[in-house]
Amino acid sequence: MPAKTLLSTDDVRDRFSKAMSAMYQTEVPQYGTLLELVECVNQETLTQQPELHRRLEALGELARISVERHGAIRVGTADELFMLRRLFAVMGMYPVGYYDLSEAGVPVHSTAFRPIKDDALSKNPFRIFTSLLRLELIENEALRQRAEAILATRDIFTPKVRKLIECHESQGGLSSEETDQFVKEALETFRWHQEATVDLDTYHALHNEHRLIADVVCFRGPHINHLTPRTLDIDEVQRRMPGVGMNPKAVIEGSPWRECPILLRQTSFKALEESIRFAGDAQGTHAARFGEIEQRGMALTPKGRALYDQLLNEGRKQATGLDNDAHQTVMNSVFAAFPDSDEAMRREGLAYFHYHLTEIGQTAKGSADKEMEDLIAQELVEAQPITYEDFLPVSAAGIFQSNLGGKENEAYAGSANRGAFEDSLGVRITDELSLYAERESASKAKVLASLQG
Template sequence: MPASVEPDLIRAQFAAALSDMYRAEVPLYADLLDIVAGVNARVDPAAPERIAVERHGAIRLGTADELAMMARAFAVLGMAPVGYYDLAPAGVPVHSTAFRPVTEAALAANPFRVFCSLLRIDLIGDAALRDDVAAILARRAIFSDAALGLIISAERDGGLDEAGARAFVAALLETFRWHSDATVDAETYARLSAQHRLIADIVAFKGPHINHLTPRTLDIDAVQAQMLARGIDAKAVIEGPPARKIPILLRQTSFKALTEAVRFAGQDGQHTARFGEIEQRGAALTPKGRALYDRLLADPDPQAFCAFPDDLDALVAEGLIYVRNDAPITYEDFLPVSAAGIFQSNLTGERPRDYGDTSSQAAFETALGRAVIDPFALYAAMATTP
């Protein structure tokens, strides 16, 4: 039997193929890569190769079955679900996890991540529309027979050989591809959009097209300035913590979602969802650090973050960040508030929704078919590894 290809290599191949596809679909993404490459080269000409290839993407799924199969597909790529993100309190009717590598060796090989959201059909206020959404989603199949067969083969055989890995990358790529033909008519699309434009994006199309792909920069403020200088319609503010000497968690910005031509059962129309995002990563916070961050974030005083130490010795002494060998451990995950902010800021004109406190991690994990991994446990293990 031919030797299996390491999941790290399949993941790297898939991330590169996805980036190439998205570059062709959204030309502005190529501009972002150019800006990021230039800024990173100026900040640190000797930056690790990981920085240059690092990407995270985002997809939105409609059903528990789609989520469970996506988890199996990502497992072939060496990616596991880390963390639970409830976006309903921010007015977005989804809950999410981050599929990513979990070991240091795998992250160093290729840190590709996907922020994967599942529609909360229960949060659709119109009962008749809830039934229609369930019926529409039940009719679609987001994975090809080829992709399904290769997932089963990988699970049965403990991996894929070189030919199987190439075939799997090509087959899985189709799940993430943009399709300009909607699967619903214009009237149904309007009903979905009236509930929430994210619901229309999830339900009205053949599959979970990648809605953004995010390179990593070493100076997001410089990138933001260059985006504006080039006339790119960037967000007004950078999501996440303010600029600091010792960066923490995650800062991100984006250009606003594109309005694209689509066809609704033969009728021309428009859809707005896909955008371009850039991130800068800092130190992973401990539970104590995260509690302080969340408290300061909720403070309306713009000077509140002055209370968060910006000195490495103080951060370590107060137990606010994870470190190893006196170096901060990089944050590999996402911010619920920033995630929701990016969602909302790219849906211009979307009125705020109030879904209340409806967190449902247990329901999400049931759909997923397993518990999500606690990110704090991963960082704590890294901090104690020699």
């Protein structure tokens, strides 16, 4: 009997991400409109900025722009998070980064499941920002116990997807046919349900504590609450959203427009009010799903992150209550203190870079004993900024708040517990900064080894 041909985890992830995008377009038609808008702006931007086109092509990122998505879900129990970690491993996605959103008054902590290797990111950089509800932060003991009891009765995974996950783990992968079955069954975990599992009074009690708690606890599963395409000009997308029937959030999260984008900028259209049938046949509405857009810039070093965080906090304080135009004006002024050129950021150690040989460098030998700066000056080596693949707690919390009523609960603040989160996962979380540092170091070593040959 011939051996079973197994697909790579990259192929599984690619099939799943495309199927999820198709499902979400059916569930939220405005998401399809958003994709069309982003695609239009991206094509215009690439035409108008040939140097950007060249850079993305050189980094191998041009092809991935059109397939790039990240989604977000929220789960209620440690067991759910543990099983999700196994499910995402089937797709070559691993927990990277720990995010404590209690700092912003949101009772969750999170990680991002994503590919880690460069070739996997180039194939399909699909990510899922995954949050675990912090029921222990609910001070009302009766309400907390009520939520725990509700969550204990549900299973967000189909029996078939559980078996397929075990199959992947035992045989080291899935066949093409098994992958199609896995995608079909896994999608059920993320599908929207118009029927709540609780009565209207229970929903209101949880909603009044925090809208996100009601969203996690009151339904059969962690419906995907947004999928996020990557734009090359988020300011233009924000400007055009009202023209295609979307109500954008008040301000774009993150740094202002820059010649050299850094980290992550995000915006969204507001969450939809959707009809829900509650237990006992009562009718009501719930707002959870929205359309988010992101613009990715370069990954910053710890030194760069410290400066970014300082300036962002300062800018947010000054811009409180302003509309987007005024907000961006303030941010522009504040972020003037952050260098806005690749070379300045590289020399000051503010961002991570990938080093590679130029055409001249590919024919040069015996130059490895020179300093990297000398090699760059002689145009033997070029440094390209490494794209930031992760998330920002401030941006995530800003998106959460704008789509969950804009309210914070200060009682949740300062409750980080990475150890408990990792215990729930069943594995340690990879530090995102270490991944960028390793990539930069490896690229330098490869360049020097090539020049020695």
